[in-house]
Amino acid sequence: MIDLLAGEDRSGFGIACALDVERIPYRRIRHSEDFDARLLIVSGDQVTPAVLRLAVRTPTLIIGSPASPPRELFGVGHGSTLRTAMAISLQEPIWPEPVRLVARRFGMEALRVPRAPVFCPNTHPGGAVLAKLRHPEGALQPAIVRSGSCHWSLVDLGVAFAHLLDESYLPPRDGRTPRPLSRSALLLYYRAPEAIRRIFQRRVYRRLHAELAQQSTPSEYPVDATGWLLLELLKQLVRSAAGGLVRVARWPAPYTSAATLAHDLEPTRFAYTQGLGALAAEIGRSGHPPTFGVVAGPAARYLTQRGADHLRGHDVLCHGLEHRGETLAGSREAIAHGISVARARLEKQLDRRITGFRSPRLDRSPDLPWALERAGFRYDSSYPDVDRENMSHFGAGVRLNVPYRLPLAEEERLRPSACLELPVSAPDCIQPLFEGDDVRTLRRAVREKVAFVHATGGLYVGIVHAGVFGARDSARRTAHLAFVRDQLRHRDIWLATASEIAEWWFARERLEIELDARGLTVANRGDRPAQGVRVVLEYEPQKETICDLPLLAPGASARVEIEELSLLWTTPGRGICQES
Numbered sequence: 001m002i003d004l005l006a007g008e009d010r011s012g013f014g015i016a017c018a019l020d021v022e023r024i025p026y027r028r029i030r031h032s033e034d035f036d037a038r039l040l041i042v043s044g045d046q047v048t049p050a051v052l053r054l055a056v057r058t059p060t061l062i063i064g065s066p067a068s069p070p071r072e073l074f075g076v077g078h079g080s081t082l083r084t085a086m087a088i089s090l091q092e093p094i095w096p097e098p099v100r101l102v103a104r105r106f107g108m109e110a111l112r113v114p115r116a117p118v119f120c121p122n123t124h125p126g127g128a129v130l131a132k133l134r135h136p137e138g139a140l141q142p143a144i145v146r147s148g149s150c151h152w153s154l155v156d157l158g159v160a161f162a163h164l165l166d167e168s169y170l171p172p173r174d175g176r177t178p179r180p181l182s183r184s185a186l187l188l189y190y191r192a193p194e195a196i197r198r199i200f201q202r203r204v205y206r207r208l209h210a211e212l213a214q215q216s217t218p219s220e221y222p223v224d225a226t227g228w229l230l231l232e233l234l235k236q237l238v239r240s241a242a243g244g245l246v247r248v249a250r251w252p253a254p255y256t257s258a259a260t261l262a263h264d265l266e267p268t269r270f271a272y273t274q275g276l277g278a279l280a281a282e283i284g285r286s287g288h289p290p291t292f293g294v295v296a297g298p299a300a301r302y303l304t305q306r307g308a309d310h311l312r313g314h315d316v317l318c319h320g321l322e323h324r325g326e327t328l329a330g331s332r333e334a335i336a337h338g339i340s341v342a343r344a345r346l347e348k349q350l351d352r353r354i355t356g357f358r359s360p361r362l363d364r365s366p367d368l369p370w371a372l373e374r375a376g377f378r379y380d381s382s383y384p385d386v387d388r389e390n391m392s393h394f395g396a397g398v399r400l401n402v403p404y405r406l407p408l409a410e411e412e413r414l415r416p417s418a419c420l421e422l423p424v425s426a427p428d429c430i431q432p433l434f435e436g437d438d439v440r441t442l443r444r445a446v447r448e449k450v451a452f453v454h455a456t457g458g459l460y461v462g463i464v465h466a467g468v469f470g471a472r473d474s475a476r477r478t479a480h481l482a483f484v485r486d487q488l489r490h491r492d493i494w495l496a497t498a499s500e501i502a503e504w505w506f507a508r509e510r511l512e513i514e515l516d517a518r519g520l521t522v523a524n525r526g527d528r529p530a531q532g533v534r535v536v537l538e539y540e541p542q543k544e545t546i547c548d549l550p551l552l553a554p555g556a557s558a559r560v561e562i563e564e565l566s567l568l569w570t571t572p573g574r575g576i577c578q579e580s
């Protein structure tokens with residue numbers, strides 16, 4: 001259905017990642033002569049005179065600054081590229097009404113892109129303007145234009161999206177990488193009386209909020225819609241340019257969104273003994289499928305036989321070696337070694353396999369994704385959607401609530417990591433209380449986040465710790481757990497362990513869709529069964545057909561006849577799966 005002509009740079013990575021997240025079938029081509037699909041998506045630097053000739057007679061979507069000026073199509077010969085923040089109002093004609101309605105519910109009026117290349121033409125482009133963008137200083141210019149069968153986004157949506165995924169929209173902050181804490185400093189913090197700890201915490205957060213006020217494009221707390229809106233905009237461009245699109249629904253039928261509750265055990269004796277006991281009792285009452293984040297060192301020192309037996313029967317992810325900031329220290333090889341050792345110790349102690357990781361304190365650096373892949377972790381959950389806790393990433397966050405693969409640099413190219421990311425949903429446990437928020441404000445933030453993720457078909461990754469500091473802390477956190485759990489009681493929300501969510505995503509990634517004029521065939525190219533697969537066919541204006549597929553065993557395929565397809569796909573296309 002779609003041929004993608006894009007390099008293996010940030011732009012190409014971002015476009016491909018967005019299509020992969022939505023499982024919209026596409027095929028990468030190297031030359032415009034290889035085009036044989038319904039729609040050509042081409043990143044700006046791949047635009048040649050041949051591409052422009054093709055764009056005159058075939059549905060084409062150009063993304064970003066074109067290497068060859070689209071004179072004939074848009075009357076644009078010259079221009080410059082600006083790397084800038086910008087906003088596209090949701091009142092612009094390109095946005096579909098359902099997106100506007102959801103955005104309005106959460107008080108959003110625009111897609112705010114923190115940083116992306118924008119092409120500024122010397123002359124007003126010809127054709128219809130489907131959306132304008134606003135520069136930080138207020139000037140308006142065309143963002144999306146259409147001429148005949150060609151759509152052109154003057155914003156590089158690929159780079160905009162990829163910048164979110166590894167938070168590279170922020171300029172690198174020098175000298176701000178926190179050093180690992182010494183063991184004694186860590187003990188001092190965790191053993192200090194609550195009043196002392198509170199003074200320390202409030203002082204730190206006051207400073208962080210003061211710095212936040214200086215940032216030009218911080219993430220929005222508690223809900224940041226940037227990632228969601230970028231995906232919706234790209235889908236709408238495909239629908240508008242091709243007349244429709246085919247995708248695999250994000251979650252297994254009958255669910256429309258997903259959630260997981262992770263319980264990290266912080267590195268105190270209390271957390272691994274009474275804290276875990278109280279948490280286990282609350283989980284027993286709630287009945288949800290838990291995922292425990294366990295730190296190897298404290299687990300070896302403090303975990304009782306009863307505690308170990310409890311963890312063994314549940315989903316467990318590795319939460320580091322000592323929780324002292326060691327995931328930031330040393331070379332990337334040293335980090336990979338450290339997290340491998342932590343996992344090996346936990347696997348031995350708990351006698352179970354561990355495939356997931358969460359970085360202590362949500363510490364992250366460009367070395368972390370490399371180390372996670374090197375260590376062979378299947379999934380990670382260290383990147384928050386909105387960061388309001390980490391000292392060096394305060395105000396950052398990936399602004400996205402769906403699983404995705406982080407970009408890894410390999411020589412000149414970017415490629416997806418073998419380790420899947422499940423972004424963490426802010427707020428993290430009861431952390432806002434430490435900043436001075438009251439319980440009502442905390443609960444309002446959680447309620448709003450869950451509602452947003454539910455409404456946008458995303459993944460909610462909640463963290464609720466076992467009690468860390470003592471009985472009072474434990475009671476506060478178990479009460480919080482009961483509250484969060486209640487927010488997730490909905491027949492549309494798939495509440496599962498982190499491993500189950502990751503396994504589903506892996507299976508979904510390996511589905512291959514073939515389209516023809518009469519229907520589609522979905523083949524399972526992976527090594528796990530895919531249950532509850534739904535293929536969604538969307539076509540203008542705002543119509544959709546949902547096809548529920550039978551259980552697909554590895555290697556099996558299913559055929560669905562769809563009459564409407566003949567209207568849309570005159571050219572048979574073939575979707576190719578990305579290797580994972």
Ligand SMILES: [Zn+2]
Binds near residue numbers: 264265266319360361
């Ligand atoms: Zn932790």
